[in-house]
Amino acid sequence: MDYTRLDDELLISLVQQNQEEALSVLYDRYGRLVYSMAYNALQDQALAEEITQDVFLRIWNKADTFRAEQGKLVTWMTSITRYRAIDVIRRQNVRPEGNQATWIEDPGLDLPSGMDVESEVETLDSSRQIRTAMAQLPDEQRLVLSLAFFQGYTHSLIAETLGEPLGTVKTRIRLAMQKLRQLLQEKDHL
Amino acid sequence: MVQEEHVVDLLAAYALDCLDVDEKIQVDAHISECQQCRAELQTYQDIVEVLPLAMQENTPPSGLKGQILRSARQSQTRPVAQTRASWWEQLAGYLRQTAPVWGLASLVLILLLGVNNLFLWQRVNQIESHSQAPFMSVSMTGTEASPDASGLLVISRDGEHGTLIVDGLATLDPTSQYQLWLIRDGQRTNGGVFSVDQEGYGSLWISSPRPLASYASFGITVEPAGGSPGPTGEKVLGGDL
Structure with missing residues (x-):
């Protein structure tokens, strides 16, 4: 059976039955995304690997907690990754090197695959x-x-990190999100 | 009251989870009562959901996948092994302590052992039924008529519905379709008809009159387009629950 053609929901149901091949396909599909999320957060390869492993083992052991009606699998995975990375930053007091924006510049470059x-x-x-x-x-x-x-x-930590007034940071975040929403709505995305 | 003090300016940051604690508490309290702000918040949460698609991607180390699969394999076997070991250790310890009083005591111990084993099996069965409860699947294998075909039938949590995926089946002309049969006590019930694409891949959402988990076997035959009341064509795939 070629698992690569199965959709996410079927794969996760097979993961629940300890089908290792299904986990393998999910990794091929989303491993790069999960690793990138962790790496972008921590700017540290070893920690990013550790978090990626944690996320996939959590999927392996807790696949039954996924509810398809509440959202897509990819959203579930990126949320777990994001909060796991943020937890490491907060608990270990990690301050990732540099404050470079990690958003891709070219809209058509390197689109997710698999x-x-x-x-x-x-x-x-x-x-x-x-x-x-x-x-x-x-x-x-x-x-x-x-x-x-x-x-x-x-807000406060961003202001402190950048040496900007708190009000300025709040405004930038609000304007950025409003602009994204407006641009995506214009493209009939949302 | 709360409705008069909307928190619109804080909702974008709330969706990003970057509010300081006092403001987060303020928004939590407000949105629990304000549908308008909840709707507004949802539009920002939709954006947060797609933000990962805009990030720079990095390639994970090539060995990471193997490492994850090995760890998954190890974590899969650990709990059962631990459960059985602790029971046997307890029983063995108990036997050692009572070794001097053989005779009647031995008989009692044997009985205890039997009872304990019964409880152990019940417990193992319970654990297995819990761990396997959410989904069941049936692997379907090709018959002589279609040796390269394979299929997988996944039954939903409630056992009522399922999804069938097949691969490697021959593409049929438009007058024929594949039909799934649900088999129980020798009776065959229609499970639905489907076609496959040029690569032999097809899928079917199954809704049956009784829970799918109650059927013993599943088979697929070639039938006239739209299906037959009972199987008439050649069987191409089959599998047992």
């Missing part, structure tokens, strides 16, 4: 739209979004 056909079309479309929208934001807005999203910094 997904099932239906998901792939949908994801490629979403990727192009969000990347195009992100590219239109000013650098300072991309930077605060990066610190909030990947590092889990609060």
